[in-house]
Amino acid sequence: MESEEKIQPGVTVKSEVWEWTKAILIAVVLVILIRIFIFKPFIVDGPSMQPNFHTGERLIVSEWIYHLRHPQRGEVIVFHAEAKRDFIKRVIALPGETIGIKDGQVYVNGIVLDEPYIQEAIDQSVKVNGSVYNLDFAETTVPEGSVFVMGDNRLNSTDSRIIKAIPYDKIIGRADIVFWPLSKISIVNH
Numbered sequence: 001m002e003s004e005e006k007i008q009p010g011v012t013v014k015s016e017v018w019e020w021t022k023a024i025l026i027a028v029v030l031v032i033l034i035r036i037f038i039f040k041p042f043i044v045d046g047p048s049m050q051p052n053f054h055t056g057e058r059l060i061v062s063e064w065i066y067h068l069r070h071p072q073r074g075e076v077i078v079f080h081a082e083a084k085r086d087f088i089k090r091v092i093a094l095p096g097e098t099i100g101i102k103d104g105q106v107y108v109n110g111i112v113l114d115e116p117y118i119q120e121a122i123d124q125s126v127k128v129n130g131s132v133y134n135l136d137f138a139e140t141t142v143p144e145g146s147v148f149v150m151g152d153n154r155l156n157s158t159d160s161r162i163i164k165a166i167p168y169d170k171i172i173g174r175a176d177i178v179f180w181p182l183s184k185i186s187i188v189n190h
Helices: 013-037 116-124
Strands: 006-008 039-043 058-062 076-082 085-093 098-102 105-108 137-141 146-150 171-180
Touching: 039 171, 076 146, 085 098, 085 105
Parallel strands: none
Antiparallel strands: 039 058, 058 171, 076 085, 076 171, 085 146, 098 105, 098 137
16 A cells, blocks of 8 residues: 555545546436436527527427426427427417417417517518418317427428427427527527
């Protein structure tokens, strides 16, 4: 024992290396568990959520939230839409609600939906066929266990108007934080 180099009185190099190894292993295990069960990174791809989210932005998606409760109107979710591609959209209507679009207005259960999160997009939009922003969509009822989602960029979005309501079991989680680019770091407004 006399030959082992001492860092501090009573501490050997071997014990110090072991302590660092344990700390690193614990950190790696925690990161893996958090990544698998709690948070998932997501990269925005496409213009469907502009002006609120842009291609290349990276988000942290909370996977655990919907194990505790169902999605709420206005929340931005990520879900499995196709075998090799996940989508990001906003929840517009909940199970059992009726949804329709007429003369550019979204109606849920016959009441115009207040959508402050798309005001900038509406202001920037061009009138298409006399409709300011939303193309008309016949009234439909959201099935139980599903949500009706739409992109914030309504004129350029493949959403529930095309791919139908999204079942709960296809939802990955809620977009909570934009972490890249660094200039756009923010908490997602729901």
